[in-house]
Amino acid sequence: MFILLLLLSVVIQGVFGNFPFAFFAFPLDALIALLWIAGMVYAYKEMPTSRFVQCWLTPQCTYWTLGWFIAGCLVIGLFPQLSAAEASERSGLLSRLGCYHFTTSWIFVMGLFALLTHLGMITLRRGFRPGRNRWRFVLNHAGLWLALFAGVVGSAEEQTLRIPVFRDTPNNEAISEQGTKVYLSKELQLNDFVVDHYPNGVPRHFFAEISIDGKPARLEVNHPYAANWAEDYYLTSYDVQSEQPRYCVVQIVREPLKYIMWAGIVMMLCGGCLLFLAGPNEPKKALSETSC
Amino acid sequence: MMFTWYNFDWFAWVSIVLWASGAGVALFCKERSRWAILLTSLGTLVFAVFIVGFWIYMQRPPLRTMGETRLWYSFFMGVSGLLTYIRWKYPWILCFSTVVGAVFAMINILKPEIHDQTLMPALQSPWFIPHVTVYMFSYSVLGCAFILACMGLIKHRADYLEATDKLVYTGLTFLTVGMLTGSIWAKAAWGHYWSWDPKETWAAATWAGYLLYVHLRLFRKRSLRSLYGILIVSFLALQMCWYGVNYLPAARQSIHMYSRS
Numbered sequence: 001m002f003i004l005l006l007l008l009s010v011v012i013q014g015v016f017g018n019f020p021f022a023f024f025a026f027p028l029d030a031l032i033a034l035l036w037i038a039g040m041v042y043a044y045k046e047m048p049t050s051r052f053v054q055c056w057l058t059p060q061c062t063y064w065t066l067g068w069f070i071a072g073c074l075v076i077g078l079f080p081q082l083s084a085a086e087a088s089e090r091s092g093l094l095s096r097l098g099c100y101h102f103t104t105s106w107i108f109v110m111g112l113f114a115l116l117t118h119l120g121m122i123t124l125r126r127g128f129r130p131g132r133n134r135w136r137f138v139l140n141h142a143g144l145w146l147a148l149f150a151g152v153v154g155s156a157e158e159q160t161l162r163i164p165v166f167r168d169t170p171n172n173e174a175i176s177e178q179g180t181k182v183y184l185s186k187e188l189q190l191n192d193f194v195v196d197h198y199p200n201g202v203p204r205h206f207f208a209e210i211s212i213d214g215k216p217a218r219l220e221v222n223h224p225y226a227a228n229w230a231e232d233y234y235l236t237s238y239d240v241q242s243e244q245p246r247y248c249v250v251q252i253v254r255e256p257l258k259y260i261m262w263a264g265i266v267m268m269l270c271g272g273c274l275l276f277l278a279g280p281n282e283p284k285k286a287l288s289e290t291s292c
Numbered sequence: 293m294m295f296t297w298y299n300f301d302w303f304a305w306v307s308i309v310l311w312a313s314g315a316g317v318a319l320f321c322k323e324r325s326r327w328a329i330l331l332t333s334l335g336t337l338v339f340a341v342f343i344v345g346f347w348i349y350m351q352r353p354p355l356r357t358m359g360e361t362r363l364w365y366s367f368f369m370g371v372s373g374l375l376t377y378i379r380w381k382y383p384w385i386l387c388f389s390t391v392v393g394a395v396f397a398m399i400n401i402l403k404p405e406i407h408d409q410t411l412m413p414a415l416q417s418p419w420f421i422p423h424v425t426v427y428m429f430s431y432s433v434l435g436c437a438f439i440l441a442c443m444g445l446i447k448h449r450a451d452y453l454e455a456t457d458k459l460v461y462t463g464l465t466f467l468t469v470g471m472l473t474g475s476i477w478a479k480a481a482w483g484h485y486w487s488w489d490p491k492e493t494w495a496a497a498t499w500a501g502y503l504l505y506v507h508l509r510l511f512r513k514r515s516l517r518s519l520y521g522i523l524i525v526s527f528l529a530l531q532m533c534w535y536g537v538n539y540l541p542a543a544r545q546s547i548h549m550y551s552r553s
Contacts, residue, residue: 269472
């Protein structure tokens, strides 16, 4: 089954090109996510003995999905990753397979989908079974599931904008990662900028006081300003030519699923601590592996 | 006394001599040797004194440059080798941990770099120290697992697997904590928990490699050669993540490039 899934992803990638994340924007992503979760729960509860469900619960599935993920990481790590526009200008087989923008290649996305489905199914199975190290298992696997889920499903909603904020005039014209202009509903203006230097001239510390539609906000590296639950403002650079900077560049990140990812990370941190405290499990007797 | 980079040689040589003496004693003793433990502990302590003194002198944690991370690696290699020796009593483990620790210390001696007091604002975060030290500790523990895997592969013996399992569980825990604290820090500094930056990508490949080993062991699958092979390949991926990635063309886009030294 996994070989078929891999081949299918290669064919889809070859025919349709990279995965259209933008197409799956809200509410389509939420609908698909709900159907997917409901499908996993239904399949596990109502058809636990079916060959299809058993396939997603085998150790063989673990090896396949982890191997697929590692292979994907190696492609991303070894090939230069370009922007979507630059990658589309490349030709050849590797480009056709999406190697230059592999995080949106069907091959990688399908691998993540398989990994998420496997993680979801085994978490359901282990979560309902009492026994030693149950919480360690659930925290690690459900945590990874949440973090990956927020990363994959949240990609359609995520938006990163950059906007120069001037001292003289308010500005609301931002640039997206794709290079298109986006007009914000609020205006930003720089009120004050403070830079402290080391004796050799390297910046030691800097922060900006800006106003967002008249509302004051302080921006500093490592200390973003949270405009609301999904939107954060980051100070990314500033006018280094002038002694008194005339502008700074602010990055606006909209990430509606950020708290889901945060919850997944915290769960994995707790699961990791339990992994260290309890140590290795007793190896299980070789499980019968269904050929999928 | 000033703990500058210029007197690192003295501390490094004293540590190396103490580590080598401890390793030599361990090699010729059939039982766990107290002298080996004492000498190795002293060597690690001397190294630790330099790191603390250097930290105070620099007025910042010495974790910014490659040379500074090598300091921590040598130190943690001493710690991990000693703990492995105390727990499993392999007489040769201290030889290997000494060689690895000494090689990284020697690189710093032979390739002295400028270590100034500047610390760029992105690195001025409460996550900086836990993120890097936890990673360095995991690298050293997984380094010990790598040494055992090589020995296991050469001698074709399965009895090292008990030790590699425990080392991998410990190393994987610290690797996971390092990666997750890094992602929380990345969100605060750059706006995204994960951005598939070259360093992050190799960290994910390394992490998944060790996960594969853990799962294969859990289900008693695969031959000895495959298991040891996965440990060796995962450790090579770890080297790519640590410094190998700097030599890839993709590293030019990396947001993790604080210093190429």
